[in-house]
Amino acid sequence: MSLLNRQYSMLPGFRLAFGVSLFWLGLIVLLPFAALIVSTAGMGWGAFAHTLADGRVLASIRLSFATSLCAALINSAFGLLVAWVLVRYSFPGRRLFDAMIDLPFALPTAVAGIALTGLYAPSGLIGQWLEPLGLKVAFTPLGIVVALTFIGLPFVVRTVEPVLQGLEKEWEEAASCLGASRWQIARRVLLPTLLPSLLTGAALAFARGAGEYGSVIFIAGNIPRVSEIAPLIIVAKLDQYDLHGATAVAVVMLAISFVCLLLINALQWRVARRHGVGR
Amino acid sequence: MVERQLSNREGRATRGLLILLAILFLALFLLLPLYVVFQQALSQGLGLYLAALADSDARDAIRLTLLATSVALPLNLVFGVCAAWCIARFEFRGKSLLSTLIDLPFSVSPVVAGLMYVLLFGVHSPLGGWLEAHGLKVVFSTAGIVLASVFVTFPFVARELIPLMQSQGSEEEQAALVLGASGWQTFWRVTVPNIKWGLLYGVILTNARAMGEFGAVSVVSGHIRGETITLPLHIEILYNEYNFVGAFACASLLTLLALLTLLAKTLVEWRQHRATVRAGEQTLDLRARALTHLNRESA
Known part of the structure; x- marks a missing residue:
């Protein structure tokens, strides 16, 4: 050796x-x-150019990444809130909720897909209340965002939680003694410390969301150029034995994910360096 | 003089509001989908629910899912232990590369994973053509489903074991070896008892994911009724045929599996936490005893 x-x-x-x-x-x-x-x-x-010249393919790639970005942003906000509440406060059911955070990891994607569709379809439990308000969720891009938010939540919560647990209370106490308000402490002390882990969690959720298939195809409705995601295009091309087309879409998706992850890594590195967290 | 309150905690109202918001969000995104699965499955009564599960297509799907999982699980278990043994116990060149490559299946879309297997083993590829000529069909058959399940669950066991074994260190194994135990004895009597809870959790996760995988399996399965339909694919077929009771009945089985997985995870974490606390107490106890001993000596 x-x-x-x-x-x-x-x-x-x-x-x-x-x-x-x-x-x-x-x-x-x-x-x-x-x-x-x-x-x-x-x-x-040639095969790449031919596949990517198709507007339907381009629209699907754009949709996959845009909805995944939206879901990652929603998860950054609510994931941070959930992690904060679970780590810092005690309330009845806290342990139950903490255990439930991993549900999207454990629940098969197809089950998540039909369950969310059952909820948000016009006749569904939530859909019937949103319908009169003129808000359509299922079978629109909004439904895709809902599914990807579900899928991505544990990534953010589980990355932020350990950092929050390891945060020393002395920093906040010191800031408080120096006269900072709670809001100032949250913005100047807590957020910069949590930002690298928050970015990591959001990046993981984003990467997972862009390639997600099972939970999305049921709620998306799969209308070409409106709510058709890129993985579905790959499956459709495979069904038509268009291997070159499927490969082209897959490679473009992999390349975009790779570039996004690189960018986020660089950003994370800069944030960590500026705040001296990475050391 | 007005006494200024320290601002290192939120006020009661803020705290209550934050907790309420978080609970509402979690209820909306986690609890309601769970509720809907069982509500829809039982919406036409228990009789139809049980009939949907006893259906012969459903039973075929369950059988195939169990078969694929029972092949994928031991293979990835052995791999996970081997990889963790290398990475957590030895220093060698290319260690971080190996670690990165193990995680690769996590960062690939399941559909792309399926596509890669179709490209590798499909009839038009050299390898696939050769295998087909020798009577072994991979794509659109059980073998492909097993391979896809292995791919998507590839990192789980290693991912659980590596940090656990790294934090434990290798002192106990070294002690066993010095005392004359053989390599295998050391592994079975020292390593395995130390990592059993992490191992169990890795197996549980692998099992849940292998039984529930949809995208990768869907691409390599070819949807041949009674032959290459796993439980998640069966759910899709029933749902697209508007057989909602059937779809949600099968989904409820997988949901129960997911809930069991979460329960097992919580128990394993609790056991691990207790083990570390106990180990810490023992160390403290030893230290205290050593200190009293020293004090007595010096006195």
Whole structure:
């Protein structure tokens, strides 16, 4: 194992464990990725240009990322609120709510999809109250935002919670002694400390939301150019045996997600540095 | 003189308002969807609910889901333990790369994951063509569904174990080895008892996700009735046929599974918390005893 430059350790089993890990990683993750790269390389620019010239495809990609961004913003605000309330206050049912935060992770996406549609459809439990107000949620882009908010909530709460728990009360007490109001403390002391974790959580929720399929397709209504998401376009192209088209959309989506994550990482790094949190 | 109140806590009214807002948000987004699943499933009475679950298509779907999970789970369990053993116990070049690659399946859309398997094993690809010639069909068959389930649940066990094993350190294993235990003895008698709760939680998460996966499985399944329909795909078919009772009845099964997962998670976390507290108390106790001993000596 000189290739890996492994430091000496008295524990046994490195070769076996490393071999098994690498084999399984290669078979399950790397090989399929290689297939995607090889197919993309074999397609040429023509296939990309042809697929992306379709207005319906472009609209779906824009919709996927725009709705995911909206949901991530909603989750940043409410996720922060929920994390704050769960960590700082005690109230009846707190532990129950804390355990329930992970529901979107545990609930299969198809179940979430039909449940949310059942709620927000015009005849549904919430939909029947919104309908007279002229607010349509199910089968519109608004419904997609609702589904993605559901999916993304635990990402924000679970990233902010540990930071909030580790926050030392002395900082707030010091600020308070120096005459800061509660609002000033929240803005000048708490928010800058929480901002990097809040950004991370929102970025995770955003990345997950842009590729989300199961929970969205039921509530979206899938009207072309209005509420048709990019993953659905991939599935539709596969159903028509248009492998090149499907691959082109997938690669564009992966590229955009990758660039977004890079940007957010850079932003996070700058925020952490400015406030001296990263140290 | 007016005494100025310290402002390091919110007033009662603000606190109440924030709690109310948070509860309303959580009730709207988490509790109501849960309620709707059971309300819709039982809307036509218990008889129709049970009939929907006893339907032969539903039973086929349940059987396939259980089969795919029972194959994916042990494979990813072994992988997760191996990967965690490497990453948490050894220093080597490329460690962070390995760690990043393990997380890769989390950042890929399930649909794109399915597409990658279609590109790799589809009939038109060299590998898929070769396998097909030898009588092994991957895409549009059970094998593809198993592979897709393995892919989406790939990181769970390793993700749970790595931080746990890193925080525990390897002193106990080293002690066992010094005392003459073999590698396997050390693993089974020292490592496994130490990581069992994290392991259990990783398995629970893997199980929940494998049984509920929709996007990736949907792409590789080909929707062949009675053959490649898993429970989530069956829910989609019933829903699109406007058989809402059937769809929500099957959905209620998966919802119960999700609730059990959350319950198990809470219990495991509670056990882990208690174990760390107890370990901390023991250390404190030892330290106190050592201190009294020292004091007695010096006196």
